[in-house]
Amino acid sequence: MKAVVVGAGIAGLVTARQLGLAGWDVEVLEKSAVPRPDGYMMDFFGPGVEASERIGLYPRLKEVSYHVEAAEYVNLGGHPTCSLDYDRFARLAGGNVLSLLRPDMERAALAALDDVSSGRVRVRYGAPVSKVWSAEDCVRVGVENTPDGSLAADVLVGADGIHSSVRAQVFGPEEEYLRPLGMRAAAFIVTEPDLNARFRDRFVLTDSIDRVAGLYSLRSDQVAAFMVYRDVPGAAVHLSSGSPRDRLHREFAGLGHAVDRLLELCPEHPYDDVVAQIVMPGWQDGRTVLVGDACGAVSLLAGQGGSLAIAGAALLGDILGPVASPGRIGPALAEFERRWRPVVEEAQAAGRRAVSSFLPANRTQRLLRRWIIRGTRLPGIDRLVARQIVGRIAK
Numbered sequence: 028m029k030a031v032v033v034g035a036g037i038a039g040l041v042t043a044r045q046l047g048l049a050g051w052d053v054e055v056l057e058k059s060a061v062p063r064p065d066g067y068m069m070d071f072f073g074p075g076v077e078a079s080e081r082i083g084l085y086p087r088l089k090e091v092s093y094h095v096e097a098a099e100y101v102n103l104g105g106h107p108t109c110s111l112d113y114d115r116f117a118r119l120a121g122g123n124v125l126s127l128l129r130p131d132m133e134r135a136a137l138a139a140l141d142d143v144s145s146g147r148v149r150v151r152y153g154a155p156v157s158k159v160w161s162a163e164d165c166v167r168v169g170v171e172n173t174p175d176g177s178l179a180a181d182v183l184v185g186a187d188g189i190h191s192s193v194r195a196q197v198f199g200p201e202e203e204y205l206r207p208l209g210m211r212a213a214a215f216i217v218t219e220p221d222l223n224a225r226f227r228d229r230f231v232l233t234d235s236i237d238r239v240a241g242l243y244s245l246r247s248d249q250v251a252a253f254m255v256y257r258d259v260p261g262a263a264v265h266l267s268s269g270s271p272r273d274r275l276h277r278e279f280a281g282l283g284h285a286v287d288r289l290l291e292l293c294p295e296h297p298y299d300d301v302v303a304q305i306v307m308p309g310w311q312d313g314r315t316v317l318v319g320d321a322c323g324a325v326s327l328l329a330g331q332g333g334s335l336a337i338a339g340a341a342l343l344g345d346i347l348g349p350v351a352s353p354g355r356i357g358p359a360l361a362e363f364e365r366r367w368r369p370v371v372e373e374a375q376a377a378g379r380r381a382v383s384s385f386l387p388a389n390r391t392q393r394l395l396r397r398w399i400i401r402g403t404r405l406p407g408i409d410r411l412v413a414r415q416i417v418g419r420i421a422k
């Protein structure tokens with residue numbers, strides 16, 4: 028059996044590995060020329076932990092993870108207003124929590140393709156998929172920068188993220204499925220030895236209204252920065268004025284010395300995207316199935332994008348891997364959706380509940396966030412907070 032996987036992000040690479048291990052021939056098509064270095068620190072907890080242990084990916088993830096002692100909110104003078112202890116957060120989140128840089132997670136998933144027999148999984152970078160169509164006994168994808176211009180497969184897996192082209196081609200335009208949460212997120216990595224030394228082992232976040240800047244010290248004098256800000260109505264005009272860096276300067280000026288320094292070093296085109304969820308009535312159509320953010324983005328507010336990408340891809344591999352005839356493809360894809368959708372919907376609901384505490388719109392909401400975080404120290408309240416932050420921890 029042959030699969031084409033579109034997107035060499037975390038979901039695409041794990042799907043490809045699991046299908047390759049089950050004996051499938053897999054072609055992964057990635058539009059970017061090289062693995063993308065962008066993205067910030069992600070908490071890895073929930074279903075992806077168990078799934079990565081089961082498929083043997085966990086040790087590779089643990090190896091590149093960072094140690095975090097606490098997430099600490101600070102005022103303009105840099106003094107803490109409240110903090111969340113990470114050991115306590117790990118308990119609330121149901122056990123293991125790793126802190127991982129998005130590109131490190133992707134590189135670990137890429138390296139894990141070595142577990143598959145040589146030549147069974149091929150990853151082509153610089154290969155954007157532009158078109159998808161059904162043929163009599165296969166599905167075909169039009170792919171740029173290849174000698175033959177298209178590829179045929181028994182199954183097409185759209186793992187091409189929140190702005191998925193496979194989804195647009197097979198299920199309809201993005202506007203039908205993308206649910207913006209009223210904010211944008213930017214992320215970039217800079218080399219800054221002073222900030223690196225000052226903020227070691229903790230996430231530092233500004234305790235600000237309508238915007239939040241965060242930073243974390245990495246290995247080799249680097250600092251990972253992320254900035255989340257309100258996406259104002261009429262954003263097309265707002266977004267068109269200047270580069271993403273100019274926009275971040277406008278939005279984040281005056282949040283204290285550390286943020287000013289990050290803004291000075293910010294590249295002209297950092298990762299900068301809408302914070303949104305993808306909500307679809309169906310994830311599979313004939314021989315095509317979506318996985319990861321492409322069908323069920325939960326947003327950074329749910330804090331489980333990477334975890335769900337791995338767990339969803341591992342489950343797809345479990346169910347599709349043993350399929351050996353075209354007649355079994357449809358039922359297998361339906362089974363995958365039936366089992367995985369409730370987990371994604373639970374995480375999406377947790378993400379929506381977190382909107383006002385993640386980005387308070389006024390002083391009252393900010394105060395509420397401080398109480399919620401302090402409440403994690405109180406037995407009984409901590410369970411409620413856990414549900415607020417991470418939803419039910421699904422196995």
Ligand SMILES: Cc1cc2nc3c(=O)[nH]c(=O)nc-3n(C[C@H](O)[C@H](O)[C@H](O)COP(=O)(O)OP(=O)(O)OC[C@H]3O[C@@H](n4cnc5c(N)ncnc54)[C@H](O)[C@@H]3O)c2cc1C
Pocket residue numbers: 033034035036037038039056057058059063065066067068069129154155156157186187188189190191192193214298318319320321326327332333336
């Ligand atoms: C550059 C980048 C930075 C990110 N930063 C963060 C972050 O800081 N924090 C966070 O929580 N989440 C971030 N995300 C999203 C996070 O990685 C995902 O929520 C999660 O890991 C789910 O992964 P995924 O594999 O489903 O999708 P993604 O990680 O989005 O991967 C999709 C892949 O498909 C490729 N692709 C898209 N269209 C095509 C096409 N037409 N043809 C071929 N390939 C295509 C993309 O280049 C990408 O490599 C980021 C995603 C990207 C791509």
